[in-house]
Amino acid sequence: MTIAEKILAAHSGKDAVSPGEFISAKVDVVLSNDITAPIAIREFKRIGVKNVFDPKKVIMLSDHFVPNKDIHSAEQAKILREFAREQGIVYFEVGQMGIEHVLLPEQGLVVPGDVIIGADSHTCTYGAVGAFATGMGSTDIASAMATGEIWMKVPPTIKFVFHGKAQKWVSGKDFILHTIGDIGVDGALYSAMEFTGPSIDKLSMDGRFTMANMAVEAGAKAGLFRVDKKTEAYLQNRAKRPYTVYEADKDAEYAQVIEYDAASIEPQVAFPHLPSNTKPISQVGNVKIDQSIIGSCTNGRIEDLKIAADILQWQRVNENVRCIIIPGTQEVYLEAMRRGYIEIFIRAGAAVSTPTCGPCLGGHMGVLAEGERSISTTNRNFVGRMGSTKSEVYLSNPAIAAASAILGRIASPDEIKN
Amino acid sequence: MKLKGKVFKYGANVDTDVIIPARYLNVSEPEELANHCMEDIDAEFISKVQPGDIIMGTTNFGCGSSREHAPLAIKTAGVSCVIAKSFARIFMRNSINIGLPLLECEEAVEKTVAGDILEVELASGEIVNSTKNLVFHAKPYPVFMLELVSAGGLVEYTKRKIANEGK
Numbered sequence A: 001m002t003i004a005e006k007i008l009a010a011h012s013g014k015d016a017v018s019p020g021e022f023i024s025a026k027v028d029v030v031l032s033n034d035i036t037a038p039i040a041i042r043e044f045k046r047i048g049v050k051n052v053f054d055p056k057k058v059i060m061l062s063d064h065f066v067p068n069k070d071i072h073s074a075e076q077a078k079i080l081r082e083f084a085r086e087q088g089i090v091y092f093e094v095g096q097m098g099i100e101h102v103l104l105p106e107q108g109l110v111v112p113g114d115v116i117i118g119a120d121s122h123t124c125t126y127g128a129v130g131a132f133a134t135g136m137g138s139t140d141i142a143s144a145m146a147t148g149e150i151w152m153k154v155p156p157t158i159k160f161v162f163h164g165k166a167q168k169w170v171s172g173k174d175f176i177l178h179t180i181g182d183i184g185v186d187g188a189l190y191s192a193m194e195f196t197g198p199s200i201d202k203l204s205m206d207g208r209f210t211m212a213n214m215a216v217e218a219g220a221k222a223g224l225f226r227v228d229k230k231t232e233a234y235l236q237n238r239a240k241r242p243y244t245v246y247e248a249d250k251d252a253e254y255a256q257v258i259e260y261d262a263a264s265i266e267p268q269v270a271f272p273h274l275p276s277n278t279k280p281i282s283q284v285g286n287v288k289i290d291q292s293i294i295g296s297c298t299n300g301r302i303e304d305l306k307i308a309a310d311i312l313q314w315q316r317v318n319e320n321v322r323c324i325i326i327p328g329t330q331e332v333y334l335e336a337m338r339r340g341y342i343e344i345f346i347r348a349g350a351a352v353s354t355p356t357c358g359p360c361l362g363g364h365m366g367v368l369a370e371g372e373r374s375i376s377t378t379n380r381n382f383v384g385r386m387g388s389t390k391s392e393v394y395l396s397n398p399a400i401a402a403a404s405a406i407l408g409r410i411a412s413p414d415e416i417k418n
Numbered sequence B: 001m002k003l004k005g006k007v008f009k010y011g012a013n014v015d016t017d018v019i020i021p022a023r024y025l026n027v028s029e030p031e032e033l034a035n036h037c038m039e040d041i042d043a044e045f046i047s048k049v050q051p052g053d054i055i056m057g058t059t060n061f062g063c064g065s066s067r068e069h070a071p072l073a074i075k076t077a078g079v080s081c082v083i084a085k086s087f088a089r090i091f092m093r094n095s096i097n098i099g100l101p102l103l104e105c106e107e108a109v110e111k112t113v114a115g116d117i118l119e120v121e122l123a124s125g126e127i128v129n130s131t132k133n134l135v136f137h138a139k140p141y142p143v144f145m146l147e148l149v150s151a152g153g154l155v156e157y158t159k160r161k162i163a164n165e166g167k
């Protein structure tokens, strides 16, 4: 069995499961946010049970439109807050809050071997720590909050093997954009993606979170990584629960095995309006930008901010660009402050925001007008994703986004002279 | 149950951001969501759609976010079902959970154009294009999903399950 199959078997009380099988799986974490929780709470009440199945396993937080941008979003956040207090579930308020998919791993709330469901498509991020984590809708969350179980179809697994040494400026973001560019936005539809190989072994945890995060952009149900020494080190002093590590069997059956030569992958830029619309940086040409966003559940971690700070130090953001940098959590923010990154950003002329999803989904803190263009370290560039339906979003890693902020057009950091 | 309506046809990868843009997600009332359904891909949709009408896409319909607001907006706008070659998985789950029927049928998508009238028999998966006098057959639902659908969605299904366990 693959890692995904082993985890699902263990959670459905079976010795073995195979792709296509419908199971009822026990869940370790049930997550929802300020967009999806209000509907989940409404449906939970319709089911008619009084209490959630286990308050320690239910997590809610507002991160999309907070600190609340308008009255409507304040009303939504209030529904969550009141439900959380009444049920005694795990809850993060503004001031402790961060973007859910950066916050939960950082707080050790998601661990290897877990089955995690979240009413947010990027719940698949937690595959980086070897959990089976997948996005669902609000009604699924309601049902799981009531019963502690969820119906699921066991997905086939596609294995992606990365060989070779990554080029300079190439990060997890480029690996995953390259993959999506290759297989397409439905290239892994209904499947689990398993990422392995020597280049993945060398990849940092932050890089793995970025990759797992975008598995859904290939249509996948989950994106998983093996638990290795790096994972164990990350979990030490963090994991709030004991955990089980599942390894894929030597004779595990994969729907497909796809191999990439990491050494030949350049930094990638996804052009509008699909994450699969990728080009290597050398072929981007002259694309002027109005905004550069560094942050989100894809690239709002400390390593991402370090890369941005290294490039922005002693530089100025281009006069035609708004550069907005958003640490993923309060802890990332604090660490960036200790290391002096925040000062570098502000001196360079960037705006630094409290953690929030903000511009990633066109919510607030950097919404685009008609005709405007943004480079962004986020994960989606659909029509209207960051504002006007006549605006454009280009996806990249933080190094490209920082260099582009300085030069006013999409550019490689190699073009910056220090 | 027989569904009948006029077809609104779109292309591949119709994503949840165009089905219901995030700027409207600061509310969760179905009627308010429905007012903005498909707005960013087809501004006239909501003024033209009639109860029973059918949305058609090609591949990967409903990709993107997990927002249940998307099938909810479509259903509340009066759409009776969505037909596509394939659906994104969270959208598919959400639709079944809230009782918006989805049908996967390549042939129907290829041979139907916007404005055609379709009649759909859910149980058998038969799709009749009465404008063109053609009959297609959609992939049948897996047994488990059929149970969910016939229970009236996941909330009802869960209620029953809890009641049964309590016995």
Ligand code: SF4
Binding pocket: A064, A099, A100, A101, A120, A122, A296, A297, A298, A356, A357, A360, A361, A378, A379
């Ligand atoms: S940062 Fe963007 S992709 Fe991530 S959870 Fe927030 S809105 Fe979704």
